[in-house]
Amino acid sequence: MTAKIISIVDIARPLTSLPFILATRFTGKRFWEQMQTHLHDDRVEAFVLLSFAGVEIMDASFADEVFGTLASKRGRKDDMLCPVILIDVNNTCLENLRMALETRPDREPREQERLRNCVLPLLKDGTWTLIGKFEDHVLQTFHTLQHCDTLTARDLAEQLGLNLNAASTRLKTLADLGLAQRIEIRDAQGKQYVYRMLQ
């Protein structure tokens, strides 16, 4: 399936006369409202490549308002938006994005359940990186998935020495966080889920 590529600069263009400089929480709020409309896709295998091409500066407040909110909602299974992969991110944007995502769980309202994973995937020069704060098993499972075409819970359990339930939970968590695709397969053995990288 060919992913949709969405340009951050194009989303920002109606909001600011300098769409290559993404600054302030105020603009971030308005940007988030716009970006959401691009991320609604009911197809199971749908995902979006969010391109930062042309973005020269993104400050931490903007990053937090947009991507911190996206990752937080993902982490709480609080959204119906399709997964995103960040591409073409320069170092300045990356540093501020990292700051926003890594500190987000500590800055969420205390009355909410603590956010265990606040993470987005980044693809740069063919290499995947997870940006943000996440549990160790998320990274371990993600790396395992990277080396397979597809993975079932049984495959993961065998590879990592886990029980089936634990493996199944890990893979579902990955999909819920928008880090993997979850595909339902029906065969002679019944229904099962197969997981693969976003591609």
Next chain:
Amino acid sequence: MVFSFVFPHLQSFKDLENFYIAFASILSEPRYTHAEFDLRAIAFFVPEAIMSLVCASNIWYSTKGTPVIWFIEQEESLQYLERMDIFSTCEEFICPSHVITQRWSRGASDQLVEIQAISPETEQNSLDIPHLVNTAQGVLLGRVNAKQLGPACTILSEITQNVPHSKHQGYAFMQVYQGQRVHICVGDTGIGIPATLEHKYPDIGLPSSYIKKSLESGVTSSESGRGLGLYQVEQLVGHGKGILTIRSHTALLQIRDNRVYVIDHLTNIPGTHVFITLWGRHEKTHWSDLLPNA
């Protein structure tokens, strides 16, 4: 009646504090309706001095309704302040003593971002800042390396978007000195950090404690915000082995070499001033005189 504030020198925070003591006293005296800043002995204006004098002039104008006259004799100083756009951006509340007959070329000032007014209104503020950052980028390009340019722009953006919390007009400028040293100054004449935070964080203690609190991750005066900007600023200044100085209400806080220095019980001057030095230190002046040595 006119009061003349004479500046024999302006080389340290101590000099500024001596001025503020006199300024606060005269400001509350109804018989003084006009003020002059006698800056004829000042050969060199550091960024901290400029921002402090601009904000003081604004406060005078807001209180008394008359602009402050800046007496400057040295042509180099006048030229420098003119290149900084002080007299045009601040024309409502600052008058130079001499009529400026020659507008010095902006081409000679490509190492600085001229002083700009920063709106306290949130939406306008969000429109002002990208333009300020864009100008700053242009000045920094070729003067600092790629790893420095982003952090400097981020710092400028994050500090200036706090001006709306002050509920008053703010001002900002940036300068690049030789050897990649960068100075960023942002000031306002508003309610100050303690007043901004105390409704949400009562019982923090001294004003310096409120300034320190404002730098923590997650601290914000707004109900919906998540308080990241100033925390990020502190991190970036630290990575740049820089100095972060914040004066607000009656307190001054400075962070340098991974240490925090605070002073309380200073003269109460409206507003907040943020001074940042990155990748270098002041050469000729003593801007840590008020504070203990490391």
